[in-house]
Each structure stands twice: as structure tokens, then as C-alpha cells.
Amino acid sequence: MTTGGQPRQPVNGRTVPSRCHTAARVTAAVFGAYGFAWGLASFGAELGALAGMAPAEAVTTSSLLALLVLPVVALWAFAVPRVVVGWAVLGGGGVLLTVAARLAGVAAP
Amino acid sequence: MTKERRKLITSALRAAMLWPHTWTGVALGGLLMLIFFMGSLAVFASEIDRWMMPATRIGAVETGPVSLDRAAVPLVEAIAAGRAVRDWYVQLPNERRPVMAFRVRTDSGNAAGMATADGRLLAPVGTLGAGSFFYPLHYSLLLKAGFVGYWIVCFVSVAMLAGLISGVIIHARIFKDFFTFRSWGQIRRSLLDLHNLAGVLILPFHLMITFTGIVIILPIVLPAGVHALYDGDVQRFYDDALGNYSRPRSGISAPLAPLDPMVAEARRLWGGGEPAVVFVYNAGDAASVVRINRDTGDRISLDIQPVFFDGTSGALLNYRRPGPMVATHHVLSGLHFAAFEHWPLRWLYFLSGLAGCVLIGTGMLYWMEKRRVAHGRKPGIGWGSVAALACGSTTGLLIATLSMLAANRLLPAGVPSRELAEVGVFFLAWIGSAIQAAVRTRSDPPWSAHCAAVALLAGSCAVLNWITTGEHPLRAVALADWPVLGVDVALALTALAAWHVSRRLACRQTPDLSTLMKVTDHG
Numbered sequence: 001m002t003t004g005g006q007p008r009q010p011v012n013g014r015t016v017p018s019r020c021h022t023a024a025r026v027t028a029a030v031f032g033a034y035g036f037a038w039g040l041a042s043f044g045a046e047l048g049a050l051a052g053m054a055p056a057e058a059v060t061t062s063s064l065l066a067l068l069v070l071p072v073v074a075l076w077a078f079a080v081p082r083v084v085v086g087w088a089v090l091g092g093g094g095v096l097l098t099v100a101a102r103l104a105g106v107a108a109p
Numbered sequence: 110m111t112k113e114r115r116k117l118i119t120s121a122l123r124a125a126m127l128w129p130h131t132w133t134g135v136a137l138g139g140l141l142m143l144i145f146f147m148g149s150l151a152v153f154a155s156e157i158d159r160w161m162m163p164a165t166r167i168g169a170v171e172t173g174p175v176s177l178d179r180a181a182v183p184l185v186e187a188i189a190a191g192r193a194v195r196d197w198y199v200q201l202p203n204e205r206r207p208v209m210a211f212r213v214r215t216d217s218g219n220a221a222g223m224a225t226a227d228g229r230l231l232a233p234v235g236t237l238g239a240g241s242f243f244y245p246l247h248y249s250l251l252l253k254a255g256f257v258g259y260w261i262v263c264f265v266s267v268a269m270l271a272g273l274i275s276g277v278i279i280h281a282r283i284f285k286d287f288f289t290f291r292s293w294g295q296i297r298r299s300l301l302d303l304h305n306l307a308g309v310l311i312l313p314f315h316l317m318i319t320f321t322g323i324v325i326i327l328p329i330v331l332p333a334g335v336h337a338l339y340d341g342d343v344q345r346f347y348d349d350a351l352g353n354y355s356r357p358r359s360g361i362s363a364p365l366a367p368l369d370p371m372v373a374e375a376r377r378l379w380g381g382g383e384p385a386v387v388f389v390y391n392a393g394d395a396a397s398v399v400r401i402n403r404d405t406g407d408r409i410s411l412d413i414q415p416v417f418f419d420g421t422s423g424a425l426l427n428y429r430r431p432g433p434m435v436a437t438h439h440v441l442s443g444l445h446f447a448a449f450e451h452w453p454l455r456w457l458y459f460l461s462g463l464a465g466c467v468l469i470g471t472g473m474l475y476w477m478e479k480r481r482v483a484h485g486r487k488p489g490i491g492w493g494s495v496a497a498l499a500c501g502s503t504t505g506l507l508i509a510t511l512s513m514l515a516a517n518r519l520l521p522a523g524v525p526s527r528e529l530a531e532v533g534v535f536f537l538a539w540i541g542s543a544i545q546a547a548v549r550t551r552s553d554p555p556w557s558a559h560c561a562a563v564a565l566l567a568g569s570c571a572v573l574n575w576i577t578t579g580e581h582p583l584r585a586v587a588l589a590d591w592p593v594l595g596v597d598v599a600l601a602l603t604a605l606a607a608w609h610v611s612r613r614l615a616c617r618q619t620p621d622l623s624t625l626m627k628v629t630d631h632g
Contacts, residue, residue: 029129029271030264038333045334056350057432059334063327064438067320070331071270075278079125101337 024083032090033074039097041066046104118281126275133268134472135495139502140265141469146506147247148318149462150239152447152455155205156592157239161517163578164231165208165223166590175201177368177387180228181209185392187230188213188222198388202226203404204450205592235527236517242532243510248322256329262322263330269319276308297478304471307464314461315468321445324438350438352429354417359396365389366423368399375401375416378428382407382414395421406450411443412436466503473499481552488552496554501543504559507603509539511566514600518573560611567604571597 017025044062049055073090080086150157159166175181181199189197192215200210208231213220223231245251252258308315328335328343328350339346347353372384385404391397397420402413417427431439443449447458477499480492488496516534524530542559549555574597575581585594 037331041331041333042337045337049338053434054432055338056346057434059328059338059346060350060434060438062334063331064324064434064441066331066333067323067327071267071274074267074271075126075129075275078129079122098333101333105337 021083024087025078028083028086028090029074029077032077032087032094033070035094036073036090036097037066037070037094039094039101040069042101043097043104046101046108050104050108118278123279123281126278130272130275130279131476133272134469135476137265137268138469138473139498140261141269142466142502143250143506144247144262144265145462145465145469146510147243148322149459149466150510151244151247152459152462153595154239154244156595157243158206159590159592160574160596161236161238161514162223162234163580164234165206166578166580166593167207167225175209175226177372180224180226181211181387182365182368184209184211184222184224184228184230185213185389188220189215190220192217192220194392196388196390197392198386200386201384203383203385203406232522235520235522235524236531237528242513242535248326256326259326259329263326266319266323270316270323273308273312273315273319277312280305280309297475300471300475300478304468304475307468307471311461311464311468315465318445318458318462318465321441324441325445327438350431350435352415352427352431354398354400354427355390356396356398358391358394361395362393363395363397363421365392365397365399365420366418371399371416371418371423372401374418374425375403378416378425379403379414385413389420391420397421398426405443405448409443409449410436410439411446411448412439470499470503493547493550496550497543497547500546500550500554500556500559501539504556504563505539505542505546507563507607508542508559508566509535511563511570511600511603512538514570515566515573518570518577557611557614560607560614564604564608564611567600567607571600571604 041059041062044065045055045058048058048061051058053061077083077086077090080089177199185194185197188211195214195216197211197213200206202209208223208225211220211222211224213222223234225231248262249256249258250261252261323330328346332341332343335341335343335346339349348355368387372387375384376382383404383406384401386402388400388402389397390400399418399420401416401418403415405411405413412431414428414430416425418424419426447455473495477492477496480495481488513531513535516531520527520530542562546554546559549558574593580588580590580593582594582597585591585597
């Protein structure tokens with residue numbers, strides 16, 4: 001949090017991050033976290049369907065769980081020390097889960 | 110504080126949470142304020158509607174159960190005014206809305222109308238009222254196309270959830286400072302205390318209302334599961350989850366079977382309960398479908414238990430109970446809607462919603478006061494923008510709402526598109542007050558002038574209701590017209606409070622920067 005055109009100074013022992021770094025964190029929190037929630041909801045729905053739940057039940061359950069996770073992982077994107085790790089876990093995890101859901105959907109009878 | 114908690118919430122985590130907490134608040138505070146304020150008003154939408162639609166203040170329904178065939182069906186053609194009716198529905202009278210409300214979809218546009226329980230059509234109300242303006246503004250910002258409004262509201266709501274969670278982490282000494290409020294201290298300190306008090310005390314409500322608000326439209330904003338199992342067809346998911354039934358028009362015309370026996374059959378299937386809404390799809394067609402929704406006033410769950418009948422034969426087409434998770438979804442949605450008959454809880458919802466506005470508003474004010482120290486006497490353009498935004502979204506929003514209520518009482522009935530004229534007044538007043546706030550913000554936004562405007566508008570709204578409808582508070586008491594009395598009293602209280610605040614602010618000394626600099630806080 002800098003002010004106006006003042007030089008960037010350490011605040012509370014933490015160096016103030018660059019604009020690019022901040023943008024990476026914000027996009028990780030917004031898009032990365034949503035992608036992660038998307039992956040969870042879609043994988044959960046497929047898992048539920050495989051486990052024999054009615055489709056509407058599986059979709060509702062997995063979406064509610066994903067919504068619980070969404071704000072927490074969005075904040076975690078700010079808490080994780082390295083933003084690259086945040087992007088890797090959220091974005092990569094989201095893609096992996098979505099692909100896994102696809103595979104489960106193909107495998108399902 | 111236990112040792113475990115100390116480990117879980119480190120000072121590094123607290124420091125990391127400060128940035129998202131601050132900037133979601135500053136960037137999205139205005140929108141959140143709009144959503145929370147309009148949501149609070151929506152709790153009493155029916156009561157505000159009675160105030161804004163004097164023709165519908167007709168006391169409780171005393172004619173017994175409505176006969177749809179005698180009272181409702183003949184009115185549909187009259188409301189359609191000669192156009193071919195495609196679909197229509199009627200909301201039946203209840204304790205809070207003593208009239209039937211019709212919506213008719215015709216070949217050329219929609220039509221709406223209201224009628225008494227015994228089937229007397231009322232003159233057009235000429236207003237959208239709280240139910241069709243404040244309430245949609247709350248959940249969709251009136252941006253219906255492509256669900257854009259839903260997406261924005263849900264994005265902001267997730268940010269609110271993140272803000273609440275990060276706020277708890279930042280303020281880890283939560284139980285120690287639970288009831289700390291030092292109003293006699295520095296303004297910045299008391300703002301922070303008020304922010305924390307509103308945040309902590311009402312935290313369960315805030316978490317519940319924000320979460321359940323997103324839950325209602327979750328399949329639209331997080332359609333991942335729908336994409337996985339329904340090929341992305343949200344309509345098919347809803348039909349499956351809610352037990353809906355639909356079929357296309359056949360093109361063969363056929364008369365509508367009597368509705369009253371269908372309502373009786375629906376009652377039998379429900380095992381008691383009252384019908385709330387009756388839909389007729391494909392009206393006048395051999396493939397017409399009648400849908401009857403149950404009133405949810407006697408339960409938390411928003412399970413409307415729709416029953417579907419064949420419109421020409423009256424035979425039962427579909428009635429299915431939801432599975433346990435969909436039922437859970439209904440309960441969560443019902444917690445948000447608060448459609449249940451429970452007056453103390455309704456007031457609690459209303460007041461908690463306003464406490465949410467206090468939380469958001471004090472957060473923005475606290476940021477402004479803190480930044481003022483950093484910027485010195487000459488605030489930058491960023492500070493000025495946030496100040497104008499904060500002013501426009503709090504007092505400006507009140508001015509806009511009250512201007513619309515005043516326009517509702519002042520515009521003559523003959524004005525063409527009267528309901529849109531009211532909406533125009535709302536937005537013009539809002540834009541005007543925001544521009545005024547932006548122009549007049551020097552060391553502070555024009556809080557005092559705005560509060561004075563709020564006081565004058567609120568007071569004149571109550572007086573205008575008296576002049577234009579003849580219903581002053583004493584008469585409202587005599588008639589037991591509690592909705593109108595309630596709105597009038599709320600307006601009078603708003604006027605008194607706003608006037609008091611305005612006087613206090615006008616007399617306030619501009620704080621000296623040197624004293625501002627001396628203040629320390631733990632934020």
C-alpha cells in the first residue's frame with residue numbers, strides 16, 4: 001500500500017510488492033480461485049454421479065462445497081508467500097480437476 | 110486466546126490479509142452498500158408497496174378463499190386488452206398483499222394488473238414499487254441481459270465473504286475487543302470500533318446472508334456441475350432439480366379447465382397449506398399447463414412444491430419431491446429470502462442488513478480518515494474519488510431512494526409511463542448527488558448538506574403521503590394500517606436522525622492535522 005508518488009518503502013518489515021506482483025496476486029485470487037472452484041464443482045459432480053447420486057443432487061452438493069472453498073482459496077492467494085505457487089496450485093489444480101472430471105464423465109457408463 | 114489459535118493466525122498472515130481486506134472494501138464498498146441497503150428494503154417490500162400504491166391499501170382479505178374461476182380468469186383477457194395471451198400467472202392475496210397481482214405475456218409484450226380478491230380490477234398503479242424496483246436492484250442491479258447483474262452481484266458477494274473472513278483474521282483479538290466502543294475518543298478510533306462492533310456482533314448474519322445470497326443463483330454463476338452432468342443446459346438442470354414440467358404449444362386451441370378443482374387437488378397433495386401463485390402456460394392451447402406453487406410463509410425452506418396439471422383436462426401431470434441436497438438448497442435460499450411469517454425475525458433481518466451498511470460505510474470512512482493522515486491537507490485524486498464514492502453510495506443512495514418515494518406521491522396519475530418516470534427520478538437524483546459530492550469534496554465530502562437533504566426529503570415524503578392520500582398516522586392507527594404507518598414512522602425517524610447528524614456535522618471543527626498525526630491505532 002503506497003501513497004501517491006512516494007518511493008516504495010518497507011512496511012512492517014515487508015517490502016511493498018511491485019505492481020506486476022500485485023496484479024498477479026489479484027488475478028490469482030479472482031480467476032485462479034474461480035477456476036479452482038469450477039474444477040472442484042465439476043469433479044465433485046462427476047464423482048457424485050459415479051457414486052450413484054441423482055444428477056441434480058450431485059450438482060447441488062458439489063457446487064455448495066465449491067462455494068464454501070472459493071472465498072478461502074481466494075484469500076489464500078494473498079497469504080501464500082510466493083504468488084507463483086498460488087497460481088500453480090489454483091490454476092493448475094483447477095485445470096487438473098476439470099480434466100479429471102472430463103475423464104470421469106467419459107469413463108462413466 | 111489459545112495456543113493453537115495463535116499458531117493458526119500468525120502476524121504474517123494478519124499482515125497479508127490486510128491488503129485484500131482494505132482494497133476489496135475500498136473498490137467494492139459502493140456496490141456492496143447498494144446491495145445491502147436495497148436488500149434491507151426488500152425485507153419490507155410488501156409494506157413499501159402498500160405505501161407506494163395507495164389503491165392497494167384495502168385492508169385484510171375478508172371474502173374467504175379466492176375462487177380463481179370466478180375472480181381471476183375473467184380478468185386475464187381484460188389485462189391483455191385484446192392481444193393474444195400466451196402465458197399468465199396470478200399471485201394470490203395474502204396477509205401482506207391484500208390484492209391479486211397478474212402478469213400476462215401476450216404476442217406483443219407483457220401486461221400487468223392488480224385486482225381485489227373478489228375480482229375487481231384496480232386502475233394501473235403506475236409504479237414499480239419496492240417489489241419490482243428496489244428488490245431487483247438488490248439481486249441483479251436491473252442488468253438482466255445475459256445475467257450480467259447476477260455475475261456482478263455474486264462477484265461482489267464473494268469479495269464480501271473474503272472481506273469478512275480476512276476481517277476476522279486481521280482482528281484476531283476478536284473476543285477481547287468484542288464490545289469495545291470509544292465514541293468519545295478520536296473519530297478514527299471510534300470509526301474503527303464501530304466497524305469492528307458491527308462486523309463482530311452481526312458476523313453470523315453477514316456470513317449467512319452473503320453465502321445464501323450466492324447459493325440462490327449458484328447454478329447460474331458456478332455452472333461447473335451443470336456443464337459436467339447436463340451439458341451446460343441450466344434450464345434442464347432446474348427442471349430436473351425442481352420437478353418442473355413444460356411442453357411446447359400444440360397450435361390447437363382449447364378452453365381452460367376449471368382451476369379451483371386443481372387448487373383443491375394441490376392442497377390435498379401438499380397435505381395442507383395455501384396456494385401462492387398460479388401459472389397458466391400455453392393459455393388457450395390444447396397443450397396448456399397449469400402450475401400451482403405453495404405459499405412458504407409457514408416454513409423456512411423456499412420449497413414451493415410446484416404441482417403441474419393438464420390445462421384442458423385438469424389431470425395431474427407432475428408433482429415430485431426434491432432430493433435431500435436440493436431440499437438443503439431450498440432451506441439455504443429460504444434463509445436468505447425470509448419469506449416466512451415472523452415479524453420479529455423480519456425486523457432482525459432489516460436491522461442486521463442495515464448493520465451491514467454500517468459495517469461497509471465505517472470501513473470506507475476509516476480508510477479515508479487514515480489516508481488523510483498520509484496525504485496531508487491536500488488529498489489526491491484517488492482519495493477524492495473514494496470520498497465521493499463513499500458519499501454517493503451512502504447518503505446519495507438515500508437521497509435517490511427518498512426522491513423516488515417523493516416522486517411517487519407527486520407525479521400525477523396521468524403521466525405517460527409513470528413508473529419509468531419514477532425510476533428516472535431515482536437515477537437522476539443519485540447521479541446528481543454523486544456529482545455534487547465529487548465537486549464539493551474538499552477536505553471532506555459534503556456530508557452535512559447530504560444529511561440535510563435526506564432529512565428534508567424523508568420528512569416531506571411522510572407529509573406528502575398525508576396530503577395525497579389523506580392517511581395521516583392517527584388515521585393509519587385507527588384503520589390498523591400498519592404497513593403505511595410503519596413506512597411513515599421509518600421516514601420520520603430517518604428525517605430526525607439525518608437532521609441531527611447534519612447539525613452535528615455542520616458544527617464540527619475541522620480536525621487539525623497535527624492532532625490527526627498524533628493518533629496511533631492498531632489497524
